[in-house]
Amino acid sequence: MAACPRHAPALQSDPDRCRLRQRHHCAARRRAGPKLSDEETTLAELKARIAKTVKFVEGFKPKDIDGSETRDITLTVGGQEMRFKGQPYLVHFALRNFYFHVTTAYDILRRCGVDIGKRDFIGMT
Numbered sequence: 339m340a341a342c343p344r345h346a347p348a349l350q351s352d353p354d355r356c357r358l359r360q361r362h363h364c365a366a367r368r369r370a371g372p373k374l375s376d377e378e379t380t381l382a383e384l385k386a387r388i389a390k391t392v393k394f395v396e397g398f399k400p401k402d403i404d405g406s407e408t409r410d411i412t413l414t415v416g417g418q419e420m421r422f423k424g425q426p427y428l429v430h431f432a433l434r435n436f437y438f439h440v441t442t443a444y445d446i447l448r449r450c451g452v453d454i455g456k457r458d459f460i461g462m463t
Contacts, residue, residue: 374387374390374391406424407423407424407425407428408423408424408425409423409424410422410423411423411424411427440459441459444458444459
């Protein structure tokens with residue numbers, strides 16, 4: 339179910355969010371991330387994909403991204419090439435993108451009647 343006409347359905351947008359998390363971390367390290375299929379059709383499959391992404395991200399060490407604040411990062415998003423230095427990439431693209439998707443998921447869950455609030459959103463429950 340899409341939240342609005344311009345928003346992708348969850349089965350499409352959840353894999354996109356996983357792909358974005360990996361892309362952000364890999365850009366800082368200049369390494370390729372694991373290949374994930376885009377064939378998930380059930381909630382269980384989406385949860386497994388999220389778990390793989392979390393495991394991948396948790397495998398990073400500080401030394402993996404040391405010096406990345408000045409690295410050149412080039413991405414293609416929606417067919418448009420975007421160029422950044424590492425720190426502006428993190429502050430002005432990656433974090434904003436991350437929080438946009440977290441907030442959107444939170445809003446969709448609340449709209450669908452899930453009993454969550456601000457304390458859940460900020461991790462205080």
